[in-house]
Structure formats: C-alpha cells, structure tokens
Amino acid sequence: MEVLNGFYGDSHYEYDQRGNRVCERRGKGGKLVTHYQYDCLNQLIQVDNGEATTRYEYDALGRRVSKTSTIDDSPTRTEFLWNDDVLLSERYIADQEVGEDGQGGREQQEFSPDKEPYLADKTYLFEPGTFKPLAFVEQGKIYHYHLDHLGTPQEISNAQGKLVWSANYKAYGSLALADNPQVENNLRFQGQYFDEETGLHYNRFRYYDPEVGRFTQQDPIGLLGGINNYKYVVNPVQWTDPLGLTAAKEDPNRQVRAISRPKEIIPPDYDPLTDSYEGSKFYSKSTVEGGRVHVSTDAITQNDFARIVDNSSGQVDILTGTHGTPDGDLVYKPAFYDEDFARWGGAPNVNVHDVSKMSNSQIKSIIDNKDTTICAWCFSEKSKF
Structure with a gap:
C-alpha cells in the first residue's frame, strides 16, 4: 500500500507503509517508470525499469552476495564476496540464458550450454580498518586508487603509473x-557500490540515490536517527556513512598519502607534547578513563576552540554556557550555550552541554570520561569541580 508521495525535479516517488521507495516516475507525464520490490526485512530484491529487471540476493548477515540483470532475455550476473562489512571481491558472469525451475515456471539463471560463460574477477584491497580502497587486482594486473579527503576515488592508475580512470563528482556523489x-x-563514497542498472549506490544496509542525496529506505532505527529518516549526512564534503547507518566526520589529517606529505598528519603549528596548536589558548591533559580534556589559559572566543572540535575524529563533549574569571569563578551565560x-x-x-543546568558531579563525570572534552569558557584551567 502506497502511503506517501514526493517529487524531486521531474521525478515523482511513491513509498510503501514501511517507508521504502516502491515507484519512481520520470520525464514528461511520468512515462518512465521504475518499480522497486522488497522482502520482509526491507531489503531491496528487485528493480524493474521497463528495459531491465535486476534481482538481488543477500546472505544471512544482510550483505548483498549477487545481482542479476536481464535485458531482452540476456542475463548478466555479478557475485560478491565480503570480508566482514568490506567488499573483498566480485565476479562478473555473462553469456547466460533464462531457464525454468520446474516448479511453476519461475525464471532462474543458467549457463548457456553451447558456449563458455565470460568471467571477470576483481579483488579489492582497502586501508586496514577503513572503507578506503587502496588498489584492485583484475586479470592479473594491479591498479591503484587515488582518493580525495573523504576516501572517494578520484583517479586510478596502472602499475606503470598511467591514469586509466578519473572522474569528477557532484556534491552528493553522482558522477558528473x-x-x-x-x-x-563502481566504488563511490566510502562503503558505496554503484549499480549501473539502477543508478543507485548499494550502501550495505540501505541503498542511496546520489541524484537526490538521500536513501531509498528509512533509517532502520526510525526517529532515533533524527527527524529525517532518509538523510545521508549533514555535509557530504566533510562526512561519510559507509554502512548506511551512522554518519562520521572524516579526519583530513588521516590520509594514506601522508607518508609523502607528513605536514597533513602533523600540522606545522601542532605540538604533540601538549596536544595544542601554536598560539592556542588551550592545552589538554589525559582523563581518568583515557580521554583528553582541553582547558583554556586565557579569555577565549568560540573560534579559539573550534579547531579542536573540527579536527577531532572521535566523540567530543563541549561544556559551555558560562563565563570564567581569572580566579576560577563561573558566571553563567546561557547565550554562550545557544x-x-x-x-x-x-x-x-558532538554533544553540547549547558553547565548552568548541571551539577558539579555531572560536569566531573563528563570531564573524566574516555572522549575529548572541551571546557569552553575563559580561564577554565582555574575551575574546580
């Protein structure tokens, strides 16, 4: 049952009761129609755009293990192998024919008996612990990825250093x-795989439409993920969502290419001994739980600690809503919190906390946690809790 409609440009969308996109109408009079089908787990299992029908299969962990696209009764199939949530390899199989399963005539894909199927294998290598591709191997040849600050492929070179692929993107990931x-x-934003048959990006737990910058399915946790259940990220220039579940801000200083550009890992004005920047009014110290707390040594403004917030790759707690004196006294200023x-x-x-509404024990528990905490008021090194 369709319960919600929407449109973008000349595209009109229809959704089912679970919030899944089930129909897209494009062009004059909405004559170009694409239908989407889902299983009971809200996994996309079939897309039909009138020219091609594409079917998807998943394993017990919800990872897509194959897609089969049929045009004019000529199917092609791609099978995927995974290393946890990271794509390990894919195999492209062509020259198949449509057969019958003998149980009601449901179509299935079989190898053509009179010719060898075309096979093409591709194996991927990623930076350890990330979704950033480093290289892939195809037909015995290695190709190297060159990424932007988000980990999106910008260029690919062969073993001789010659460029064999390059691209420009629009803001939300569609190929310009x-x-x-x-x-x-077919690799796009981190964790995304481009499907030529549909124009969508497979994003592990959901499918992403780069033309409109949103997912085709609702956030699995509903409104706990925010009031916009289809939102990709706050800012696609700074944030990524490799699993289609949680956005994360990319640390511009953490780059594979930093081996040849060390200034991108340790800025020239950064002092690792004090965890502070030259001329900064803040320094940091370790907490009981192994985190870092940044305190100010002088009168400050918001811009004095903005760099600490924006360059932090983990969770950040900002304690604010007050002014501090050189003697360590606090004068509550709700406007600072706002x-x-x-x-x-x-x-x-980032969590922003109003200290004017917190007890000393609550403030201390945040300062002592395992995250990055910023005591964002003047002379905060003098304050005691």
Missing part, C-alpha cells in the same frame, strides 16, 4: 564526468 575510462570502477549549539548541535559526534 568520467574521463576516458579504460577500466571499470551559540555553540547552533554551530555544532547537528553534528553526530
């Missing part, structure tokens, strides 16, 4: 231009 590609590359919340309140990895 591919320059004379000599190899195929300003800081307006700037970082929507960031998934």
